[in-house]
Amino acid sequence: MSRAIDLLYLLAEHEAGMSITELARELSTQRPPLYRIVGSLMERGLVHRTSTGKYVLGAGLIELARPLERTLDELVAGPLQRAANASGAGAVLVLDTADGLVAAVSKSPETVQMHLVTPVGHRFSEGPIAPRLAIDSVNHPERAELAEIRDRGYATSSGQAFAGSWAAAFSVTLPDQYGVACVMLATMHPEDEDRLITVGNAAVAEIAKFCGRA
Incomplete structure (x- = not known):
């Protein structure tokens, strides 16, 4: 849970979005577990994947x-x-x-x-x-x-x-x-x-x- 919260705060600091590699580096973790976290957040609309493959904050945060x-x-x-x-x-x-x-x-x-x-x-x-x-x-x-x-x-x-x-x-x-x-x-x-x-x-x-x- 704390890793997911850290990820949301990190995306809030990078409005243009971040790749999974960049997220993994900043959060000091491996990509496989990070994909699971990002996937769960995307299901709830809290994170969105752009056409360029970058991850940004999702509209679900507004709700x-x-x-x-x-x-x-x-x-x-x-x-x-x-x-x-x-x-x-x-x-x-x-x-x-x-x-x-x-x-x-x-x-x-x-x-x-x-x-x-x-x-x-x-x-x-x-x-x-x-x-x-x-x-x-x-x-x-x-x-x-x-x-x-x-x-x-x-x-x-x-x-x-x-x-x-x-x-x-x-x-x-x-x-x-x-x-x-x-x-x-x-x-x-x-x-x-x-x-x-x-x-x-x-x-x-x-x-x-x-x-x-x-």
Whole structure:
């Protein structure tokens, strides 16, 4: 089972696909047992073999993840959209996963004005960016340098997306299966800081209420 999971993660890192020889080399195993694993995953639609003989992730993974995606959307889509509209900023739910910080749900203001967009699936860079600081303040209560962020409930950073951008990230409590998360508001108008903080606090309070954590 662990080898099958390792194989899925490996294919997720190689979107163009991998041959059975490449998979065997990366997983430090022989091809015969790997064919059996790949065959079982293909039967369930979790892996697909392309016309070039490469193996890629299959559409069955979408169905497998659909209940999780639907629940997340039910919990946060409304609050995020309202936050985006009220602030004129991109509103993103960021999850702390085994692959790092990932944008799980993203909403843009329903206006024609210019705004920052963070696509779903985006992996955030290392460094002291707002979402990482907000999540670290929850994950590492022993770190004294994060005490101020823990106390006020949010972190800020500037210039991380591109020059002139500004972001605020607010730690939020979701059901246990999602782990630690935060809501990030990203904008090209840092002069709106006070308004964004007010909107962000309201969004996480609304999400916490939906989750029964208020």
